[in-house]
Amino acid sequence: xxxxxxxxxNISKTxxxxxxxxxxxxxxxxxxxxxxxxxxxxxxxxxxSTLMNLLGCLxxxxxxxxxxxxxDVSTLNENELARIRREKIGFIFQKYNLIPTLNAxxxxxxxxxxxxVDSQTRTKKAKQLLEMVELTKRMTHKxxxxxxxxxxxxxxxxxxxxxPSIILADEPTGNVDTKSGDxxxxxxxEVNKKGETIIVVTHNMAIAQRAKRVLRIQxxxxxxxxx
Amino acid sequence: xxxxxxxxxxxxxxNRLSRSLLTLLGISIGIMAIISLLxxxxxxxxxxxxxxxxxxxxxxxxxxxxxxxAFGGGGSTGQYFTQRDIAVIQRLQGIKEISTQLSGSAxxxxxxxxxxxxxxxxxxxxxxxxxxxxxxxxxxxxxEGDQNKIMIGYGIAHDTFDADISVGGRIKINGEKFFVxxxxxxxxxxxxxxxxxxxxxxxxxxxxxxxxxxxxxYLRIENVKDAExxxxxxxxAINENHGRKDFATATTMTSILETVQSITGILQVVxxxxxxxALVVASIGIMNTMLTSVMERTREIGIMKAIGATNQDIMxxxxxxxxxxxxxxxxxxxxxxxxxxxxxxxxxxxxxxxGGSMNLTPVITITSVVLAVTVxxxxxxxxxxxxxxxAARMSPIEAVRYE
Numbered sequence: 105x106x107x108x109x110x111x112x113x114n115i116s117k118t119x120x121x122x123x124x125x126x127x128x129x130x131x132x133x134x135x136x137x138x139x140x141x142x143x144x145x146x147x148x149x150x151x152x153s154t155l156m157n158l159l160g161c162l163x164x165x166x167x168x169x170x171x172x173x174x175x176d177v178s179t180l181n182e183n184e185l186a187r188i189r190r191e192k193i194g195f196i197f198q199k200y201n202l203i204p205t206l207n208a209x210x211x212x213x214x215x216x217x218x219x220x221v222d223s224q225t226r227t228k229k230a231k232q233l234l235e236m237v238e239l240t241k242r243m244t245h246k247x248x249x250x251x252x253x254x255x256x257x258x259x260x261x262x263x264x265x266x267x268p269s270i271i272l273a274d275e276p277t278g279n280v281d282t283k284s285g286d287x288x289x290x291x292x293x294e295v296n297k298k299g300e301t302i303i304v305v306t307h308n309m310a311i312a313q314r315a316k317r318v319l320r321i322q323x324x325x326x327x328x329x330x331x
Numbered sequence: 332x333x334x335x336x337x338x339x340x341x342x343x344x345x346n347r348l349s350r351s352l353l354t355l356l357g358i359s360i361g362i363m364a365i366i367s368l369l370x371x372x373x374x375x376x377x378x379x380x381x382x383x384x385x386x387x388x389x390x391x392x393x394x395x396x397x398x399x400x401a402f403g404g405g406g407s408t409g410q411y412f413t414q415r416d417i418a419v420i421q422r423l424q425g426i427k428e429i430s431t432q433l434s435g436s437a438x439x440x441x442x443x444x445x446x447x448x449x450x451x452x453x454x455x456x457x458x459x460x461x462x463x464x465x466x467x468x469x470x471x472x473x474x475e476g477d478q479n480k481i482m483i484g485y486g487i488a489h490d491t492f493d494a495d496i497s498v499g500g501r502i503k504i505n506g507e508k509f510f511v512x513x514x515x516x517x518x519x520x521x522x523x524x525x526x527x528x529x530x531x532x533x534x535x536x537x538x539x540x541x542x543x544x545x546x547x548x549y550l551r552i553e554n555v556k557d558a559e560x561x562x563x564x565x566x567x568a569i570n571e572n573h574g575r576k577d578f579a580t581a582t583t584m585t586s587i588l589e590t591v592q593s594i595t596g597i598l599q600v601v602x603x604x605x606x607x608x609a610l611v612v613a614s615i616g617i618m619n620t621m622l623t624s625v626m627e628r629t630r631e632i633g634i635m636k637a638i639g640a641t642n643q644d645i646m647x648x649x650x651x652x653x654x655x656x657x658x659x660x661x662x663x664x665x666x667x668x669x670x671x672x673x674x675x676x677x678x679x680x681x682x683x684x685x686g687g688s689m690n691l692t693p694v695i696t697i698t699s700v701v702l703a704v705t706v707x708x709x710x711x712x713x714x715x716x717x718x719x720x721x722a723a724r725m726s727p728i729e730a731v732r733y734e
Contacts, residue, residue, distance in 0.1 A: 203635070
């Protein structure tokens with residue numbers, strides 16, 4: 105029986121004050137286990153990004169609790185949340201979001217640097233990760249010198265750098281062609297097979313159907329779909 | 332993390348090279364101004380105090396309430412010392428030498444034009460001492476034993492008579508012929524007293540005018556430590572002779588030195604103050620560059636926060652950038668300051684015509700270099716503090732979404 109990596113207890117996120125209060129997410133209860141591969145789907149403005157931001161500790165819920173790896177993160181301060189993001193979560197964004205002044209290797213090393221990993225260890229690890237995403241020949245290239253697919257693979261390597269227990273991918277194939285998109289999903293699935301929890305937000309049903317679980321969000325309410 | 336921050340800062344500054352270089356130039360100019368002006372101020376202080384401290388055993392007694400001016404002057408107030416005053420001084424213990432400066436006026440004639448000029452007579456040794464800081468334009472000082480020889484100021488040589496007077500020229504004073512052996516350079520900003528001077532030996536003065544109007548008394552004392560007490564005694568005794576409390580002022584070189592030091596000290600503070608304006612402008616430049624950088628890198632900041640950077644990490648990245656800019660700018664500024672101070676001195680020397688023994692040399696002290704480095708680092712930290720704080724406070728969600 106796998107342990108719970110994320111548990112949400114009645115989390116809600118609202119913007120504004122009554123009577124103009126808007127619910128971005130309503131009393132959501134989720135249980136995400138180690139090794140889960142979850143797709144979150146829903147129309148634009150349904151609350152997908154809000155849920156991702158909350159699960160990724162980029163934002164705090166208005167009410168309810170989020171428990172990551174056994175500890176309640178809803179009450180933590182900014183720096184403690186940064187530590188959780190650094191140690192437990194790996195982000196993959198739709199627009200890759202690599203640092204433009206750094207090359208592929210340095211981009212992967214960056215988050216390890218924030219975690220205090222020494223220079224030699226992180227270079228070795230970054231090289232291994234870039235090899236894994238088949239970018240051995242692109243290590244010294246800057247993001248502007250790489251294709252969308254390659255940049256996203258660097259982003260995957262970066263997300264894995266600090267051995268997180270959860271990978272959050274926001275439309276990871278949204279900006280790449282079908283072949284690259286398929287390659288990216290294949291890498292993520294391989295990572296999932298090694299025991300990593302993967303949560304993917306997507307519009308693409310074909311991508312969603314590759315997941316083990318699908319969560320549909322509509323007007324801030326999350327429902328589990330059976331695939 | 333220190334090395335990473337430095338590496339990151341270098342990469343970011345290189346990525347915005349022209350802007351970084353312009354900001355760097357700003358700080359360099361600020362530091363250059365501080366170094367140059369401090370060097371100039373220090374040079375000025377050392378030049379003046381160097382001259383004066385060699386005269387530490389000298390006391391100058393002048394008439395009137397004002398202290399003697401150290402710069403080639405010696406005010407004639409129309410009141411003169413008497414032989415009784417001299418006798419009082421001669422009776423005192425610890426006096427090595429007494430000498431006087433005589434003042435009067437006479438009718439001078441050159442090339443057919445006659446005019447009244449001020450005459451100053453003094454012992455040759457005293458003359459050399461008093462005018463040691465005044466530059467000579469031509470010729471040389473009078474020598475002991477010289478008779479019917481004079482030194483004249485620039486104004487007498489060029490502006491008083493119809494024709495210019497040169498060294499070797501003959502001027503008739505009260506009907507007697509005098510040869511010009513030396514002409515002082517134009518004083519300009521340095522002082523005006525020697526421009527209209529006609530200087531001769533005491534013996535010639537007395538012989539010519541039949542007067543002995545003593546306007547200044549120079550004393551050399553045996554022990555420098557006694558300077559202040561002897562000066563007070565002399566002042567009191569002469570004042571008593573004349574029945575007035577403010578007839579004479581006895582000034583020691585030590586007190587002149589203190590006055591000069593406090594004046595040059597104030598001058599240095601003013602100079603640094605002026606240079607600081609350049610530095611303030613430069614630090615605003617850094618802040619501007621950093622704020623622009625923070626805005627341009629909003630997304631980058633969001634990404635870094637998302638992948639685990641704390642507020643402190645973000646702040647230190649930007650503060651390092653500011654410090655790097657300012658410290659490199661500071662080092663360049665110090666190097667430019669070394670050359671700048673030489674250039675400034677050359678310009679000042681030629682403007683003020685402070686040639687001869689009073690040549691100004693810039694002095695760059697360790698203190699001013701340490702001060703420049705410290706100030707530049709502080710400027711870097713302070714001016715990047717606000718941009719760094721702004722960056723650190725950014726919400727990672729909004730920053731990541733920023734286009």
